[in-house]
Amino acid sequence: MIGGFGPSLAALVQRLRGIRTPRSARVSRIARWLPAAALLGAAPAVIAAVAGPLFGAPALTMDDVTATFAGSGLLQFLLIATVAGPLAEEFGWRGYLQPRLRVRLSPVATAGVLGTVWALWHLPLFLLTGTWQSTLGPVEGLGFLVSMVPMSLTYWFISERLRGGVPAAVVMHYAGNVALSLLPFTALAGGLCFLVGVLGIAAALLVAVARTPAAPPGDRPANRTVPTGLNGRRRTSPSA
Amino acid sequence: MQAPWVGSAHACWLVGMTTPTTAPARAGIAPAPQKVRGFIALTFALTWAPWLGALALGGDLDRPSSSSCT
Numbered sequence: 001m002i003g004g005f006g007p008s009l010a011a012l013v014q015r016l017r018g019i020r021t022p023r024s025a026r027v028s029r030i031a032r033w034l035p036a037a038a039l040l041g042a043a044p045a046v047i048a049a050v051a052g053p054l055f056g057a058p059a060l061t062m063d064d065v066t067a068t069f070a071g072s073g074l075l076q077f078l079l080i081a082t083v084a085g086p087l088a089e090e091f092g093w094r095g096y097l098q099p100r101l102r103v104r105l106s107p108v109a110t111a112g113v114l115g116t117v118w119a120l121w122h123l124p125l126f127l128l129t130g131t132w133q134s135t136l137g138p139v140e141g142l143g144f145l146v147s148m149v150p151m152s153l154t155y156w157f158i159s160e161r162l163r164g165g166v167p168a169a170v171v172m173h174y175a176g177n178v179a180l181s182l183l184p185f186t187a188l189a190g191g192l193c194f195l196v197g198v199l200g201i202a203a204a205l206l207v208a209v210a211r212t213p214a215a216p217p218g219d220r221p222a223n224r225t226v227p228t229g230l231n232g233r234r235r236t237s238p239s240a
Numbered sequence: 241m242q243a244p245w246v247g248s249a250h251a252c253w254l255v256g257m258t259t260p261t262t263a264p265a266r267a268g269i270a271p272a273p274q275k276v277r278g279f280i281a282l283t284f285a286l287t288w289a290p291w292l293g294a295l296a297l298g299g300d301l302d303r304p305s306s307s308s309c310t
Contacts, residue, residue, distance in 0.1 A: 006286035124288060124292060128291060
């Protein structure tokens with residue numbers, strides 16, 4: 001449990017060393033990023049739960065859903081789901097690392113690097129008895145690790161593009177963990193549907209980003225270059 | 241006539257691979273690869289030390305509900 005705080009702890013250490021990261025979250029945009037983060041976080045598990053049975057996975061029962069918190073109680077389950085993962089990681093991944101990778105890399109390249117680091121970071125959990133990862137088979141485990149790259153693109157979308165910052169990433173991570181705990185894979189088909197869901201969401205977001213302007217005028221600093229979001233060319237916004 | 245998806249795919253390629261750096265650059269974060277590498281090293285050290293320690297001690301966290309995070 002303690003080790004899981006590594007990313008946020010490392011971000012805190014960097015902050016104490018004087019390395020600051022400007023806040024990217026916009027409270028004024030909460031009506032956009034909050035529902036998007038919750039929905040996009042939960043969507044892959046919901047897709048897997050719905051589509052899995054169509055490809056041979058056993059359908060989930062209410063007992064499967066409630067089994068997750070049957071032992072500990074719902075409140076403790078939700079509390080742990082908030083801390084383990086969302087708060088323990090996101091200040092590091094999306095709060096510290098993502099903005100620094102984005103200084104030099106495109107969103108897709110950033111998702112590639114961050115997703116790979118994020119996946120490698122999880123590896124020991126596959127060897128530790130009692131973790132969710134240790135219950136996965138080799139194919140499901142590989143799918144879980146691979147899904148972290150496209151998932152990182154979705155995190156980029158809600159944290160940077162929708163101006164949700166770390167709070168949006170925390171919400172998305174929380175929604176994803178809760179959904180995956182309540183709607184666990186019951187077969188390989190479910191895991192594959194989860195991976196396809198993650199890939200589909202990332203692809204859909206890329207299409208959406210390609211078709212919409214980068215930022216509303218109110219978010220653009222004066223006399224700075226911003227992307228059009230369509231062709232990668234920069235343009236200069238008018239002075240305020 | 242070009243199929244509609246061709247335009248979308250091309251736009252996705254462009255935005256995905258060539259969109260210039262945006263919000264962080266505007267926010268004033270200077271490119272500093274050593275700070276990225278330092279953060280990653282610190283993160284793995286802070287995380288893997290206790291996890292590998294637990295592994296060396298038997299590899300059982302004994303707390304199933306606390307480790308379902310992704």
